[in-house]
Amino acid sequence: MGENRVFSKLRSAHLLALVLIGLALVGELLLVDGFLANQKKDGEIINVAGRQRMLSQRIVKGIAINHPEVEADISEWQARHVWLKDDLEGNPVQQDLHALDSLVYALSRAARDTAAGVEQVNLLADEFLSGMDRIVDELSAAAAGKVDRVQTLDRWLTALTLGLLLLVLLFIFPPVVRLVRRQYEHIDSERRAQEAARHTAEEAVAEKEATLQELYALYGTLDKVTLYASLSRDGTVVHLNRQFRDLLGTPAPVTGRPFAEILNRQEERQLRMAELLQQASITPWRGQWAVTLASGEQRFLELCILPTRRTGGEVNFIVLATDVTEQQKSGE
The missing domain is CATH 3.30.450.20 (PAS domain)
Known part of the structure; x- marks a missing residue:
């Protein structure tokens, strides 16, 4: 009865450890999945921000050579600026994007105004490029910070999982092994006792048969004499x-x-x-x-x-x- 209680406690502790390990693994999986989703979104935002810088420079070059696709570049540049502000809602860099609204408006107007010179457009584009450089740097730093936090949390979850496994190895497996060994020794002892009892019974049966044979012989002799x-x-x-x-x-x-x-x-x-x-x-x-x-x-x-x-x-x-x-x- 005592061993049954010990085994029940060990089984409960083992199940608890397995549940905690499972939760840690699931938490790590969810963390990694969430991080990958955020990284995908952050990567898209950083790519769009980088393209905004490229488009501002291409607009300047297009105006300088009077390229026919300048208008399409301006439209895409304005649309992407609006997309960045909407997608970065709640992010600190959104204020920086709003600060560039007047610059985007001025650059778009100057690029479409044939009276404006290339030099004016170039100055506005350089100012926009400087602002976008700061925004891209902030986005990159924020993404790197997320990576660091996820790595730190992942290390803690890994350490927790390894710690739980170590606790199982130190405090659950040894008692289970000892309990199983005692049960095996008990079963083996019972098996040997049963074999000895069977051997004794076989000897008793053999002796009984021999005695019966002697009695039958004696009975036959008595019956005759x-x-x-x-x-x-x-x-x-x-x-x-x-x-x-x-x-x-x-x-x-x-x-x-x-x-x-x-x-x-x-x-x-x-x-x-x-x-x-x-x-x-x-x-x-x-x-x-x-x-x-x-x-x-x-x-x-x-x-x-x-x-x-x-x-x-x-x-x-x-x-x-x-x-x-x-x-x-x-x-x-």
């Missing part, structure tokens, strides 16, 4: 060997008949034998017993009535008898 009978608890015959039947002159079958009736012809002797069987259920009885055969001849038997107890407490009887008539007559 002595007077033998086995009785049920109520005194009826289960088995009466041939020598006993021949002596008593009792024809087969005798199974189920009262032993007292087979052994005695007189009723009082039958009652006496029934009493002896009742006594023998507690204590074995041994003594001489006179038997009158069908021919009228009297024989003397040395009887031994032995109780046998079977499973459940049921008592049966074994009767061993020896014909001692000759000894009895010699004694007389």
Whole structure:
């Protein structure tokens, strides 16, 4: 029961560590995805800002050589300026872009005015270029700052993940290994005990079979050389060997008949034998017993009535008898 509680606590701690590691990995993934999305947007903004600088210079060159696509460049330049202000809403550089509105208006007007000289347009373009350089520098610095912050946060998340893994290795895996080792040793001990018990049982079965074989051999010998009978608890015959039947002159079958009736012809002797069987259920009885055969001849038997107890407490009887008539007559 104690090991189950320990295992439950270790499992909970392991699951908690896995959940935290999973959350750290998911957080890192979301952070990287968000950073990549911001980087894509920042890259587009920086590219547009850089193109604005290029367009301002191309407008000046187009006016100088009277290029036919100057008007298209001016329109794109103005549209991109508006796009930058809208896309950078909330960004500090938006104020700098608004500060360039008057310059964009003046440069656009001067570029479209044929009376304005190239020198005036060039001065306005240089001023715009200086302002856009500052804006691009600020955007680049902000993007670099984002990269630094993401890298720092990513390092912390990586350190957290590695720390959790280290905690798992130090405080969860060793107890789990010890618990598994104890369980394995317990199972191995039970297996060895079961093998020993099985071996003992096999030896007991082998000994039992050998004993039964000896008993069967002894029973066969007794059945041939002595007077033998086995009785049920109520005194009826289960088995009466041939020598006993021949002596008593009792024809087969005798199974189920009262032993007292087979052994005695007189009723009082039958009652006496029934009493002896009742006594023998507690204590074995041994003594001489006179038997009158069908021919009228009297024989003397040395009887031994032995109780046998079977499973459940049921008592049966074994009767061993020896014909001692000759000894009895010699004694007389």
